[in-house]
Each structure stands twice: as C-alpha cells, then as structure tokens.
Amino acid sequence: MSYMFTQLSREWRFMLRQKYLLVLLGCALLISGFSVLSGLNEVEQQQHTIERLKAADASDRTDAQHKHDEIGMLAYYTFHLTYSAPSDLAFAALGERDIYPWKHRIKMLAIEGQIYESDTQNAELTQAGKIDFVFVISALSPLIIILLFHDLFASERSSGRHDLLVTTAKSPWALWGARGAIRFIALFLCLMLPFYVGAWVSGTSLAAIGLVSLYCIIYLAFWALVSVYWGRNASSAPKVASGLIGMWVLFAFITPILGDLSINQLVHSPKGGDIVLTQREAVNDAWDLPKETTMDAFTATYPEWKEHVAMQSMFEWKWYYAFQQVGDQIAAPMSQEYREAASKKYQFAGYASLLSPPMLLQRLLTRLAETDAVAAHEYEQQVRDFHQALRLFHYPFLFAQGEFDKGELINMPSFDKFIFEQQQGRDTDSVQSANK
Amino acid sequence: MSDHSSSITPFAKTIIVAKDEWRYWLRSKLAISVLAIGLLLTLSSVIVTAINTMELSHTRHALQDNAEQTFADQPDRHPHRMVHYGHYAFRAPSPLSVLDPGVDAYTGNSIFLEGHRQNSAMFADQKQGTALTQLGSLTPAFIVQTLAPLLLILIGYSSVSRERESHTLTYLLSQGTSGFTLIAGKGLALLSVIGLILVPLTVSALFSLHEGESVVAILGFILGYALYLSVWALLVLLCSSALSKNSESFTALALTWILLCVVMPRVASSTAITTVPAAGKLETDFAVIAELRKLGDGHNANDPAFAQIKASLLEKYNVDSIEQLPVNYRGIIAMTSEAKLTEVLNEFAEERMQTELAQTKVSRYFGWLSPMVAIRSLSMLTAGTSIETHHKFLREAEDLRFNFVQSLNKVHTEQLSYQDDMNRNKDDDASLKARVGATNWQVLEDFTFAVDKPSLRLQRSAPAFLQLLAWIAALIIVIRWLGKRLV
Numbered sequence: 001m002s003y004m005f006t007q008l009s010r011e012w013r014f015m016l017r018q019k020y021l022l023v024l025l026g027c028a029l030l031i032s033g034f035s036v037l038s039g040l041n042e043v044e045q046q047q048h049t050i051e052r053l054k055a056a057d058a059s060d061r062t063d064a065q066h067k068h069d070e071i072g073m074l075a076y077y078t079f080h081l082t083y084s085a086p087s088d089l090a091f092a093a094l095g096e097r098d099i100y101p102w103k104h105r106i107k108m109l110a111i112e113g114q115i116y117e118s119d120t121q122n123a124e125l126t127q128a129g130k131i132d133f134v135f136v137i138s139a140l141s142p143l144i145i146i147l148l149f150h151d152l153f154a155s156e157r158s159s160g161r162h163d164l165l166v167t168t169a170k171s172p173w174a175l176w177g178a179r180g181a182i183r184f185i186a187l188f189l190c191l192m193l194p195f196y197v198g199a200w201v202s203g204t205s206l207a208a209i210g211l212v213s214l215y216c217i218i219y220l221a222f223w224a225l226v227s228v229y230w231g232r233n234a235s236s237a238p239k240v241a242s243g244l245i246g247m248w249v250l251f252a253f254i255t256p257i258l259g260d261l262s263i264n265q266l267v268h269s270p271k272g273g274d275i276v277l278t279q280r281e282a283v284n285d286a287w288d289l290p291k292e293t294t295m296d297a298f299t300a301t302y303p304e305w306k307e308h309v310a311m312q313s314m315f316e317w318k319w320y321y322a323f324q325q326v327g328d329q330i331a332a333p334m335s336q337e338y339r340e341a342a343s344k345k346y347q348f349a350g351y352a353s354l355l356s357p358p359m360l361l362q363r364l365l366t367r368l369a370e371t372d373a374v375a376a377h378e379y380e381q382q383v384r385d386f387h388q389a390l391r392l393f394h395y396p397f398l399f400a401q402g403e404f405d406k407g408e409l410i411n412m413p414s415f416d417k418f419i420f421e422q423q424q425g426r427d428t429d430s431v432q433s434a435n436k
Numbered sequence: 437m438s439d440h441s442s443s444i445t446p447f448a449k450t451i452i453v454a455k456d457e458w459r460y461w462l463r464s465k466l467a468i469s470v471l472a473i474g475l476l477l478t479l480s481s482v483i484v485t486a487i488n489t490m491e492l493s494h495t496r497h498a499l500q501d502n503a504e505q506t507f508a509d510q511p512d513r514h515p516h517r518m519v520h521y522g523h524y525a526f527r528a529p530s531p532l533s534v535l536d537p538g539v540d541a542y543t544g545n546s547i548f549l550e551g552h553r554q555n556s557a558m559f560a561d562q563k564q565g566t567a568l569t570q571l572g573s574l575t576p577a578f579i580v581q582t583l584a585p586l587l588l589i590l591i592g593y594s595s596v597s598r599e600r601e602s603h604t605l606t607y608l609l610s611q612g613t614s615g616f617t618l619i620a621g622k623g624l625a626l627l628s629v630i631g632l633i634l635v636p637l638t639v640s641a642l643f644s645l646h647e648g649e650s651v652v653a654i655l656g657f658i659l660g661y662a663l664y665l666s667v668w669a670l671l672v673l674l675c676s677s678a679l680s681k682n683s684e685s686f687t688a689l690a691l692t693w694i695l696l697c698v699v700m701p702r703v704a705s706s707t708a709i710t711t712v713p714a715a716g717k718l719e720t721d722f723a724v725i726a727e728l729r730k731l732g733d734g735h736n737a738n739d740p741a742f743a744q745i746k747a748s749l750l751e752k753y754n755v756d757s758i759e760q761l762p763v764n765y766r767g768i769i770a771m772t773s774e775a776k777l778t779e780v781l782n783e784f785a786e787e788r789m790q791t792e793l794a795q796t797k798v799s800r801y802f803g804w805l806s807p808m809v810a811i812r813s814l815s816m817l818t819a820g821t822s823i824e825t826h827h828k829f830l831r832e833a834e835d836l837r838f839n840f841v842q843s844l845n846k847v848h849t850e851q852l853s854y855q856d857d858m859n860r861n862k863d864d865d866a867s868l869k870a871r872v873g874a875t876n877w878q879v880l881e882d883f884t885f886a887v888d889k890p891s892l893r894l895q896r897s898a899p900a901f902l903q904l905l906a907w908i909a910a911l912i913i914v915i916r917w918l919g920k921r922l923v
Contacts, residue, residue: 024691034703034706035706038709041710049715052719053719053722056719056722063729096567100563103716103718105718116558116559117558118556118558119556119717119718121714121716122709122714122792122795123823124539124542124792124796124799124816124822124823125705125708125709125795125796125799126705127539127542128701128702128704128705128812129570129702130702130705130706130709131699131706139571139698140698143694147690147691151683236682236683237686238594238686239466241687242466242470242590245590245690249583252571253571253583256569256570256571257569257574259568260565260566260568260569272559272564273524273558276558280521280548284510284517287513288511313861314860314861314864314867315861338564341564342563346566346567348566349566352568358571359571362567363567
C-alpha cells in the first residue's frame, strides 16, 4: 500500500510541475463550474417562472369565475395552467426543455388547437446550444482527456527518456499506471466536483448522483484507455492526437449527423400544420352542419349523453363544446401518427447513439434528469389527460339540463391535484407490482 | 528546399515557401486525408442543405397558397365566423439559408392568425427532430465555422515548428530568408487551402442569385468566412512560430480550438440567458389579460366599457337607439375593440422582441473573445436567418392578421343589419339571414415573406466584421513582431 502511495505521490509532484497539465485541469474545472452554475441558474429561473405563473393563473381564474355565471361562458373564459417542473437533476442536464414547451394555458376548446403553442426561448441562443454539465462531460471531456493522455509515452520517447525510465522502473505499472491514475483522478475531480456541489444544492437523490458518477467514470475511462492504447507505440504525439481528435469528430458530429439524416429519410411524419388545419376545418364546418351530425359523432364517443342532445335554440353551449370535441376526434388519427413518428424517431436515435458514445451519454443523462423528448411527450400526454378530465367535469352541467350551482366549481379538476393523483396512482401501482 | 540565391525578391521567396509547404502536405498521409475529408464534408453539407432548403421553400409557398385558397373558398357565413376561421402565415426561407439555415429549425415557421389573439409560431422542425444534431448539424455554416479551423490546425500546426525541430530553420534564415518571409509563405499556403474550402460555398451562394439574393449580400457573406478562416490561419502560424516543439504547438492550438469553437459559443448563449432573463409569452399573456380587462369584451356589445362609443355614435348619426343606426353597432364594437386590443398586444410583443434582441446582443459581444461567435452572428445576419428576421416575420404576420380581421369587421359593419345580427340564433332562417356572401372573403393580401434589404443586413453585421478585423489586425501585429525574433 505504502509502495503504491510512494509511486502516486511522486507522479503527483511531477504533474504539479508541468504547467500545461495544470492549464488543462484548470480549464476543465472552470468550464465545469460555469456549466453547473448556469445550469442551476436556469433551473431556478424555470422554478420561479412556474411560481409566478401559478399565482397569476389562480387570480385570473378567480376573476373569470367571478365575472361569469353560465357554465358555458365559464368554460370559455377559464384557463388552466399546465406545466412540467424541472427535476432535481435538471441543472446538470438541461436537455431539450428549450425546444419543447413545458408550460401551457389550456381551456375547454379543442386541445389540438392549443397543445402546439410553444412558449420557447430566444431561438438564436437555442441554436448556439447551451453549456450544461452533460455537454461538458459528453463533448468536451474527451478532448481534454485526449490532450492529457495521448502523449503519455510519446513525450518521453521524443525527449529520449523513455528507455531509461522503463529500465529503471520496478514495473511498467508502477510508472505508467501511477502516472495515468494521477492524471485521471485529477481530471475526474476537476470535472465532477462542481457537479457534486450542484447536486448538494439541488438536493439530488443519492441514487441519481451515484448513477451519474458511474456513467461518467465509465465514459471518461473509455476515452482515457483509447487515448493511452492508441499512443502506446507512437513517437509523434501530434499524430496520435490528430487521430484521436478525428475519432472524436466522428463520434460527436459525423455519426449523429448521418444517423439524423437516415432517420429523417426512414420515418415519415404528418406535418404539424396539417393537424391544426384539419381540426380548424372540422370545427368551423360544424357551424353549418346539421346539429345531429355533430351530436352523433360526439355521442359515438360519449354515449352517456345520447338522451340529452336535443336543442332549444340555434346556439347552445353543449353543442359548441361537442363540436370542439368532434374536431379533436377528426384530427386524432393524424395527431396520433405525429406523436408516434416522434417516438419512433427517438427510438431510432437510440440505435444511432450506440455508434456515438457522446450521444449515448447525453441520452442516458437527459433520461435520468427527465429533460429529454420522452419527458416532453409524457408532459404532453398529461396535458391531454387533464383536458379530458376537465371536459368530463363539465359535460354533466352542459348536457344534463339541471340548474348549475357555482359552488360546484370547487370540484373542478386542477392540474396540480391531477398530477399529484397521477403520481400517487403510479406509486401504488409500483408497490402492488413489487408485492406480487 | 532547393537552394536559391538571395537575389530573389521576398515575394518570390514567399511563393517558393508556399509551394514547398504544399509539396510537404501532398507527401504526408495525415495532411492529405485531413484535406480530403474536409473538402468532402463541406461539399456534402452544401448539397444536403441545398436540397433541404429547396424542399422547405417549395412546401411553405405551397402551404401559403393553399391557405389563401381555402379562405377564399369558404361558403356564405356570418363575417365574425371568418374572423375565427382565421388564416395562416408561413415564413419562406431566405435564399442564403442554403448555406446557413440559422434559426429556421428552431422557430416555428407557421403562425395561425385569428381575431383577438396573437398566436406564437408553431411547429419548429426541431420538435420532430432526433436530438442527434445537438452538437452540430450538416450545414455549411457549421462545417466551416467549427470543423474547418480544426482542419487548418491539423495541416498547419507544424508549419514553422517543424522547420525548427528538424534544424532547417536556422539554415533557412542564415540563407537570407527573413523570418517574416518564411511565415508569410507558410501563410500563403494556408490561404490557398482556405480558398479551396470556400469554393463550394461560393458556388452554392451564386445559385442563390437565382432565388433573388443580391450580389452584395453574397460577397459580404463569403468575405466574412474568408476573414474568419484567415483568423485561424494566423492563429496557426502564431502558435507554430512561437512554440519550439511540434507537440507544444499542437496542444496549444487544440486547446485554443476547444475554447474558441466549442466552449465560447455556448458560454455566450448561456451567459445571455442568465444575464437578461426574458419572461415567456405565457407570462406576458397574463399582463395582456389584465390590460385587456380594462378594454371590455368585443363579443359583448353591452359591455359598459363601450358606453362612450355608443353615445358618440348616436350623436353622430343623430338617432335615439342602436337599432336606428345605419351601420351595424356590433360590427363597430368588434372593430374598435380589435384595434385597441391589437395596440396592447403589439406593445407587449414589441417588448418581448426587444428583450430577445438585448439577449442576443449580449451573446454577440462574445465575438471579441471568440472569432467563432463573430462569424456566427455575421453569417446569420448576412444570410437573413437571425432572430431579427424572425421578428420581421412576426411583425408582418401581425399586420396581415390585423388587416384581414378589420376588413371582415368592416364587412360586418356595412353588409349586415343589426337586426339580423341580433336574431342570428333564433332559428334556421334567421341564422341564414345573418350571413354575408362568400365574395366578401377576397380580403386577404398575398403574403410572401422576404428577408430585409441586403444593405440593412450588412449594416447589422458590421460589428461582427469589426470583431473579425480586430482579431486579424492584432494577430498580424504579434506575428510581425515574432517574425523579427524568429530563431
């Protein structure tokens, strides 16, 4: 043990005397620190935004409910905030929350006309990409590793010390192993320390921290081993590094881009614009269609209101909301296809990322942080489910000709309660399946 | 090097040095493969992006025509129904987006236009993306901005340091070749590589002439890239002459590339987002709602907010009640409230755009620290694919929206009697009476989105040009000073 320690401390002292190594490590620490800091900042802003929106939403709803008495009017003027809060790991993997919307204001009208509204950030900044911890590890750290490890042997060879070192060292492990280990540990600490601080600040679960650490160690070790192996017999350090950087370009840019091109050729998706057009045509045509046509299409899905479709005047709210729903039903197949195409693309991108370690790591970590396309689609589904709950709450008052009492509004679904119950449901499901 | 007498002019010597550098590259496997890969990438990116852009352009023009056609084809209706039927605006891509698509894939490219609301642009292509192109995409802009500098580094890192390592440098200098001439020769060789890289770009840019792009914009665009790559050639020369070993020169250049091309652009955007927080559209919507409450609801003509309008109308036409007015009171209310509401909406929309511009400005300042950030803004601004262009689209779409809604409200006011309008929900006959002929739907202007004038685009990219020129000037000064001390 003490023998190993001697080797390591010698290499440690040796490393501290090499200026360019210190510059590299300093850069790693700085960039990683910056990425964690800006990630924390971004997540905090998102949380503040949600808090502010919640308050504004509540007072807006109170206002609307105060102003109107008729259930149809109430449904028309009452909006509901839906949102997807960032997870406690989101600071490290901001993922695609700058591309997919994570907040909406929804009301009783056709959902297909509302769900595609995007409230995203400055496109020019999104296009440049952001610097988060995942980016630092997946894209940047391989380059730093290449610069740290490619000349492990070559530098000694070119300065003529190589053979002397090899013959005087007790074992190659004592020399190269200790040197490699020291560099690896130093780099690992420089990259990961900011993350650990960030995780402590955000209260990330230990399991998540452990998983992230494991992924990162494997990933960094992969690049370190490749760099050392590639450079083991070489005498020209730059040639080794050129090859390694070429490999990095291949993994980080070329294979993902080729994957992207071929996936877009393979998977055909309906155009988003067509969904909205279809839905709009359906809703607008309904005004001029015989009322029965709309009501029949509506009761095909909701047979419980079959007895309540007769109308007393040319306009009634129940008919209005029925044709909103029918518009959704007509656009549903396309909308379904659109979402399936997106998830198929995600699945294929998974295969493509097997050929690109940086992409693979990004996928793993954004999945863990729930900031990827899958999380965005889950949120969209939540919004759709909530919209349905909202409709189901209103239908009895719209169709059953009873008197509507405003006190009933207390029981109106709220998104907060809705996701809480969903979560509860999932937890009990998992407990039950664990007990089986 | 073949030996030459010192009677040759320095310029001729420079040419000789450059030729010799080429000879070295052609003999070196690494340099040849790097060159080949670089050119192949540039070429394929140009072709792929050109095909994509043509497809996009074609689709969006077709969709625009289709939207206009379906609007005009609607049957007889109550005019306000057409206000809610709405219309679409599509953003046709700019001609130079074949080289730099810029924000195109990140902003929605269609907007649904309807009464009383300003919708956001929908269906950004990235949302149906694979998330594989987060690190880079196969666009000429990305390839030339990020990978071309790497190519220059890989073939040029040893240009001067190699001569020093193999002890030919002292020999050359003692032969009467000045240090500066040597560096200039190596620089010339690198410049010729830059020329090679720019050929596919220039050819593709010339094709956009056919799409109506101006020569000035194309020249500015290509010149920008030439300046940018020259910055890198100078950086390569600087490191190679200042550092004594090939490996040191390589490491320094690789680190420089990592910092300037990979890290800085993202640091710039992250800094911009955190220093200038922008409220999202949802959030400003609440402010809009609060503001609108004061205006009254245009759907409800009895809203007390309109009492004053009513009074002045009765006075103007000298009648006692709304029913006696020669125009439809509901139409007037719809018109007035739409105008007031639009004023409020535009105020907030403008504020949001200003915030976005302020953010973008912060990130563009980083061009002083990284030539990559400078060329990014220069390229997007010149090509008309920057955030400014998107804002222009938003404004024009809004004008289109306002004009067609108000034209319909005018029809509502003049072509439909107030009595018929009030009875519209009584029975089928009354509902038919409360309609106007489909000939009234010819109110849409033809909407074709075009980018800003080239002069304006170039004017906007002036700071980025300055940033690149400053980099070049600073590097040349340092290299001249180094050339004198070359040993």
